Amino acid sequence: MLIVQKYGGTSVGSIERIKGVAQRVAATHAAGHQVAVVVSAMSGETNRLLGLAKQISSQPDERECDVLVSTGEQVTVALLAMVLKEMGYPAFSLLGHQVQISTDSAFGKARIKHINSNRLMSGLKKGSIAVVAGFQGVDANDNITTLGRGGSDTTAVAIAAATRADACEIYTDVDGVYSADPRICPHARKLRRISYDEMLELASLGAKVLQIRSVEFAKRYRVPVHVRSSFSADEGTWLVQEEAGMEDVTVAGVTSDLDQTKFTLLHVPDRPGLAAKVFGPIADNNIVVDMIIQNASAEGFTDLTFTVPKGDAQKALALVQTTAGEVGARGVTSDSEVAKVSIVGLGMRSHAGVASRMFKTLAREGINVQMISTSEIKISIVVDAKYTELAVRVLHDEFMPAIV
Ligand code: ASP
Numbered sequence: 240m241l242i243v244q245k246y247g248g249t250s251v252g253s254i255e256r257i258k259g260v261a262q263r264v265a266a267t268h269a270a271g272h273q274v275a276v277v278v279s280a281m282s283g284e285t286n287r288l289l290g291l292a293k294q295i296s297s298q299p300d301e302r303e304c305d306v307l308v309s310t311g312e313q314v315t316v317a318l319l320a321m322v323l324k325e326m327g328y329p330a331f332s333l334l335g336h337q338v339q340i341s342t343d344s345a346f347g348k349a350r351i352k353h354i355n356s357n358r359l360m361s362g363l364k365k366g367s368i369a370v371v372a373g374f375q376g377v378d379a380n381d382n383i384t385t386l387g388r389g390g391s392d393t394t395a396v397a398i399a400a401a402t403r404a405d406a407c408e409i410y411t412d413v414d415g416v417y418s419a420d421p422r423i424c425p426h427a428r429k430l431r432r433i434s435y436d437e438m439l440e441l442a443s444l445g446a447k448v449l450q451i452r453s454v455e456f457a458k459r460y461r462v463p464v465h466v467r468s469s470f471s472a473d474e475g476t477w478l479v480q481e482e483a484g485m486e487d488v489t490v491a492g493v494t495s496d497l498d499q500t501k502f503t504l505l506h507v508p509d510r511p512g513l514a515a516k517v518f519g520p521i522a523d524n525n526i527v528v529d530m531i532i533q534n535a536s537a538e539g540f541t542d543l544t545f546t547v548p549k550g551d552a553q554k555a556l557a558l559v560q561t562t563a564g565e566v567g568a569r570g571v572t573s574d575s576e577v578a579k580v581s582i583v584g585l586g587m588r589s590h591a592g593v594a595s596r597m598f599k600t601l602a603r604e605g606i607n608v609q610m611i612s613t614s615e616i617k618i619s620i621v622v623d624a625k626y627t628e629l630a631v632r633v634l635h636d637e638f639m640p641a642i643v
């Protein structure tokens with residue numbers, strides 16, 4: 240079999256741990272498999288590098304930022320390949336541009352456009368272990384790019400897709416995907432299997448286990464992904480195509496996301512083209528808008544509320560303030576003390592009354608709902624950040640009571 244393994248920052252956080260990773264990689268290779276390994280930077284390293292850049296500017300040059308942060312992964316591929324060679328295994332490290340992982344030019348959040356698997360495959364066929372730097376790629380002008388925080392997951396799944404791997408194992412410091420964050424929710428349980436669609440919602444809603452783009456890749460190319468612990472041999476969670484019976488479960492998971500800032504444009508003249516004017520510049524700046532609410536207009540005026548990731552809030556605020564002037568809004572307010580809490584499950588398609596049960600549960604706790612959005616298999620609400628954990632707990636207990 241051809242197996243892609245990905246090890247996150249904690250798993251390669253010290254030389255001792257890198258040696259542990261090498262043992263596991265070597266065992267897989269010794270069992271007769273072809274192995275490509277993708278690694279993240281040592282834990283804390285990407286933040287450390289970003290911290291250096293922030294000492295120079297609050298908005299450091301994006302191209303140079305990618306040159307800077309991509310070094311974290313360059314260190315770990317070299318160290319892991321060194322350890323493997325020291326152990327007598329044929330191994331070789333590859334950086335993003337050497338593979339070639341071609342991306343667009345959106346520095347800091349580039350998208351993979353194409354992977355050239357030739358060099359990788361010829362190494363694997365010779366029996367070597369390929370050690371690939373996660374998180375990084377190269378654009379059409381040979382600039383180094385990075386794929387966004389957590390991007391090594393996406394590197395791994397994309398490599399698995401490009402090499403038609405039999406499995407993509409994501410080794411991390413948790414032992415699988417849980418129905419809620421176990422640190423918040425004592426009754427949370429590990430899911431054995433979850434569909435790509437459910438995982439897409441969970442990942443996009445702030446479940447920190449996998450970068451969302453990795454799940455999109457997995458779904459598109461049907462890559463079987465196994466999320467598991469690098470510190471044990473236990474089975475983790477398999478991401479798979481939807482299968483019979485999955486719909487019987489109404490809610491598979493509850494998540495929260497504190498990484499949102501809410502903006503409101505107040506009292507805007509409600510004319511055709513308003514939304515396009517507001518969201519055009521935001522999109523042009525590669526900022527992903529999440530929830531949007533426009534009030535029914537009264538006397539020709541409306542309020543427009545939306546959320547963006549906290550990291551983009553400063554940039555978004557500047558853009559919205561400019562637009563506010565242009566469209567004649569009374570003003571702009573922003574609130575970063577908000578959280579998005581969501582319930583996700585394929586079973587919502589066939590069970591009625593899920594939303595009302597959700598709102599009743601929150602009402603019982605006196606939690607005010609500020610925004611609501613729904614999709615086929617998800618309901619999200621925005622609440623005051625101070626209620627995040629309570630909301631997750633009561634919703635989990637409502638929809639997934641403890642099995643005693
Ligand atoms: N090192 C990068 C980060 O911390 C990429 C990754 O770990 O997946 O975001």
Ligand code: MG
Pocket residue numbers: 247389392447448449450
């Ligand atoms: Mg990660």
